[in-house]
Amino acid sequence: MKVKMDNREKLFTAVAGIFNVDPASISEKSSPDTVPGWDSLAMVNLVAELEQVFDVQFDILEIADFHNVEIIRTILADKGVSFE
Amino acid sequence: MTLGPGAWPEDVRRQIAEAFESGRISLMRNALRAVQALPAESRGKAFRLGIVRTFTIETQVDVLALALDALPCQVEIKIADLENIEQELLNPASDLLQWQPDAVLVLWRLEELLPALASSSRMLTLEQRMTAISALQERVELLARGYSQASAAPLLLSTLPLPATVDLRDLHDAAGQRQAVEKINSAILECAARHERIAIFDFAGWVARTGAAAFDRKMDLYARQPIAAAAIGSFALFLARTLRPLILPTAKVLALDLDNVLWGGVVGEDGISGLKIGHDFPGNIYRRIQNHVLQLKQCGVLLVLLSKNNREDVESAFAALDDMPLRLSDFADIRVDWQEKHRNLAETAADLNLGLDSFVFVDDQAFEREQMQFNLPQVTVLPASEDPLAILNALESCWLFDQHRVSHEDLARSQDYQLQSQRKALERSVPSAETFLRTLHLCARLVPVSEHGIGRVVQMLGKTNQFNVTTRRHTEAQVRAMLNDARNILLSLSLADRFGDQGIVGLLIAVAANNETLRIDSFLLSCRAIGRGAEQVLWTALLSRAQTQGFGVLSAEYLRTEKNAQVADLFDRLGMEPVSCDTRRTEYRLMLPHAAQVPDWIEIFDESENG
Numbered sequence: 001m002k003v004k005m006d007n008r009e010k011l012f013t014a015v016a017g018i019f020n021v022d023p024a025s026i027s028e029k030s031s032p033d034t035v036p037g038w039d040s041l042a043m044v045n046l047v048a049e050l051e052q053v054f055d056v057q058f059d060i061l062e063i064a065d066f067h068n069v070e071i072i073r074t075i076l077a078d079k080g081v082s083f084e
Numbered sequence: 085m086t087l088g089p090g091a092w093p094e095d096v097r098r099q100i101a102e103a104f105e106s107g108r109i110s111l112m113r114n115a116l117r118a119v120q121a122l123p124a125e126s127r128g129k130a131f132r133l134g135i136v137r138t139f140t141i142e143t144q145v146d147v148l149a150l151a152l153d154a155l156p157c158q159v160e161i162k163i164a165d166l167e168n169i170e171q172e173l174l175n176p177a178s179d180l181l182q183w184q185p186d187a188v189l190v191l192w193r194l195e196e197l198l199p200a201l202a203s204s205s206r207m208l209t210l211e212q213r214m215t216a217i218s219a220l221q222e223r224v225e226l227l228a229r230g231y232s233q234a235s236a237a238p239l240l241l242s243t244l245p246l247p248a249t250v251d252l253r254d255l256h257d258a259a260g261q262r263q264a265v266e267k268i269n270s271a272i273l274e275c276a277a278r279h280e281r282i283a284i285f286d287f288a289g290w291v292a293r294t295g296a297a298a299f300d301r302k303m304d305l306y307a308r309q310p311i312a313a314a315a316i317g318s319f320a321l322f323l324a325r326t327l328r329p330l331i332l333p334t335a336k337v338l339a340l341d342l343d344n345v346l347w348g349g350v351v352g353e354d355g356i357s358g359l360k361i362g363h364d365f366p367g368n369i370y371r372r373i374q375n376h377v378l379q380l381k382q383c384g385v386l387l388v389l390l391s392k393n394n395r396e397d398v399e400s401a402f403a404a405l406d407d408m409p410l411r412l413s414d415f416a417d418i419r420v421d422w423q424e425k426h427r428n429l430a431e432t433a434a435d436l437n438l439g440l441d442s443f444v445f446v447d448d449q450a451f452e453r454e455q456m457q458f459n460l461p462q463v464t465v466l467p468a469s470e471d472p473l474a475i476l477n478a479l480e481s482c483w484l485f486d487q488h489r490v491s492h493e494d495l496a497r498s499q500d501y502q503l504q505s506q507r508k509a510l511e512r513s514v515p516s517a518e519t520f521l522r523t524l525h526l527c528a529r530l531v532p533v534s535e536h537g538i539g540r541v542v543q544m545l546g547k548t549n550q551f552n553v554t555t556r557r558h559t560e561a562q563v564r565a566m567l568n569d570a571r572n573i574l575l576s577l578s579l580a581d582r583f584g585d586q587g588i589v590g591l592l593i594a595v596a597a598n599n600e601t602l603r604i605d606s607f608l609l610s611c612r613a614i615g616r617g618a619e620q621v622l623w624t625a626l627l628s629r630a631q632t633q634g635f636g637v638l639s640a641e642y643l644r645t646e647k648n649a650q651v652a653d654l655f656d657r658l659g660m661e662p663v664s665c666d667t668r669r670t671e672y673r674l675m676l677p678h679a680a681q682v683p684d685w686i687e688i689f690d691e692s693e694n695g
Binding site for chain 1: 314
């Protein structure tokens, strides 16, 4: 139970930290359309932050799919990060 | 390494160190916010850095800001649009130059400068490639020359990193990528050698030291952001090190322990024959340390020997080991006794008339380092250990002595401070201060500040702490702006005596507040020149010029700092009227004309009068 909370929280906190918004305002549906400042340049920092926080490497085509937080969560889960 | 000045709260400094250790952008931003929340007076002077670049760095700008803020300074960074290099740098009306940066950094790489060559050198004929390379060399030169006309702020040109991939054919190509990088870098280095206001940011050197970790190809292709997230911290620190000499004064004194620092072994125990300072291991390490120290001395750093030993043992060791790089005569002060080192160092600082924060201390003994740091927290204690290689590394990686260029004054300084001790000896042997001054045969030269002397003026404004009434750290651009108004009076003074020429040691800047009132902006003397009457010479020259130009009132202020107590009553002594006063500041006025006396022990040459 604890693990699930932790990783989801880590993901939301990382996203909020990079775009400089309140973590409570982030949800699975958050995307460039709903988060101010989520543009392609800020994405670069998001990728770096997530790679460091979860100790994973995204490949370049995965980054192109980062359309919302839910997709990012799915990609992280594929890399063995547990959200269950 | 420790980041942020020692006077900052420990938790902020730890936050900065952790941010750089982790490399995480979010921690960098938090640390930057913590630094920006500190009181402005502890954060150093404002500094505007303009960046023109051929690749994305704006996403990483907070990391650059954090490294620079930790120097400390209050940095503002403005990044120009991608590839707008000439547009921003050659036009005085460009957005970037209008913003009045204190320095401008050019970040570029071959990929954008010569894309056809960088992607595949075989797309072009040999002749086309050769033409492209020489055109780019010319572009660098034109940029350097054109920029000097458009702006006075120092320009930092980066070197181009070498191509990252292995390509044996390219190495043997007369106009391949490798040839292009080497030739263009050589043109860039030439510019810095020729133009005083151009400095080098050694991007290529940083990449070479950082290796494959420097770049992230994925992010380069995705967003043209080549510098890896894991490496941007190290990049930012290297940029801060490169810019530091433009922002903060260089440390002036290196205080060195002797045994197990400048040679292996303890002279009092091992004897001269037991000391390790030969060309073979382990003597070769100590020899390297001595060579490094000697090199610092040759760039104007004063050396002080702080050793717990019998003086005779040390003197005979230096005499017997006469092929060592260092001689006893290289030290501006020698303190070999059994007194605590911090007491010796404090005495040295008083004798040389230098603030403790211009001292760096090296010792192999943790006890000595800690005792020094505890008693004299202003002194920088290098993180050395008993391992001589750690001592050499600590010296080589110390930022505090870094300079872009060595000035005439830097070269003369060491000799000058040795003369200082001769002057002190003479002072003790003659009865009164004035009689003593007469024996010096002082000769002062008044030189109106001109474009040519701005560099030295800015250096003095940046370094002088004690005899300095306002401690304003003007930039080159600010001094130039003052020069542009003919009513302003900017005077420098150089001093010579029978022991030698000290070069420019005094500066007085007065600006026209209105048609009636002239206001003293800055008035300073280098500590080497205090007590000779030089301030009287500058003062008298100012009064006579002010009168000639028709000013009726002279105003001035004294702004108290931790270091300038000795000039708290300077304007009173010169005959000005205090008009208001609080704990930090005293305001003065003087109606003109006003008669003042020049000390008769100084011979004065006024360059503006002699044409």
